[in-house]
Amino acid sequence: NAGVTQTPKFQVLKTGQSMTLQCAQDMNHEYMSWYRQDPGMGLRLIHYSVGAGITDQGEVPNGYNVSRSTTEDFPLRLLSAAPSQTSVYFCASCVGFKFTDTQYFGPGTRLTVL
Amino acid sequence: AQSVAQPEDQVNVAEGNPLTVKCTYSVSGNPYLFWYVQYPNRGLQFLLKYITGDNLVKGSYGFEAEFNKSQTSFHLKKPSALVSDSALYFCAVRDPYGSSNTGKLIFGQGTTLQVKP
Numbered sequence: 001n002a003g004v005t006q007t008p009k010f011q012v013l014k015t016g017q018s019m020t021l022q023c024a025q026d027m028n029h030e031y032m033s034w035y036r037q038d039p040g041m042g043l044r045l046i047h048y049s050v051g052a053g054i055t056d057q058g059e060v061p062n063g064y065n066v067s068r069s070t071t072e073d074f075p076l077r078l079l080s081a082a083p084s085q086t087s088v089y090f091c092a093s094c095v096g097f098k099f100t101d102t103q104y105f106g107p108g109t110r111l112t113v114l
Numbered sequence: 115a116q117s118v119a120q121p122e123d124q125v126n127v128a129e130g131n132p133l134t135v136k137c138t139y140s141v142s143g144n145p146y147l148f149w150y151v152q153y154p155n156r157g158l159q160f161l162l163k164y165i166t167g168d169n170l171v172k173g174s175y176g177f178e179a180e181f182n183k184s185q186t187s188f189h190l191k192k193p194s195a196l197v198s199d200s201a202l203y204f205c206a207v208r209d210p211y212g213s214s215n216t217g218k219l220i221f222g223q224g225t226t227l228q229v230k231p
Contacts, residue, residue: 092219097211
């Protein structure tokens with residue numbers, strides 16, 4: 001049981017490039033989400049999904065796309081990278097949407113945009 | 115609106131001494147509270163949660179947390195700190211899901227725990 005996995009661990013992009021951050025979970029969780037962590041701003045929700053084929057926006061969705069074609073995978077796409085997207089990105093998954101359900105986090109992707 | 119607060123940016127403690135990391139909360143409805151730990155350059159790891167019942171919740175790595183409804187607090191504790199406990203600790207509560215609510219975790223600002231040998 002690998003839990004939540006993310007690739008790559010580190011990435012450097014130039015402004016305007018696009019890329020996809022991968023996230024997968026093997027716990028058959030319905031709810032998956034992407035956060036970004038920035039100094040002084042805590043963790044902010046980018047996008048989330050409550051099941052295959054269903055996605056929705058979080059607090060800071062601009063510049064990012066997501067899709068959920070399977071229960072296991074929830075990739076995050078940066079369409080045209082900007083320096084403001086330099087951050088640490090965490091994927092999380094959760095069995096459901098109840099207040100008591102625990103969210104489990106991946107190890108993170110550290111992204112630098114030059 | 116749900117919120118949690120961690121009043122201390124940093125807590126310093128000597129190895130072998132007890133440690134406490136403070137958290138207070140404001141929620142509508144029943145409080146369901148979580149603690150996570152983030153080691154340097156790592157993801158967030160779940161430590162423990164309070165749902166209902168016993169006010170003392172036991173979690174991973176010897177940590178426990180005390181829920182106090184009258185003081186709206188959920189402090190993280192450990193009887194004897196280790197140098198390896200040095201990390202960033204987050205208290206959290208989950209936003210409701212439905213309507214315009216996302217079901218996201220709402221985090222406190224984090225407390226850095228420094229355990230000195």
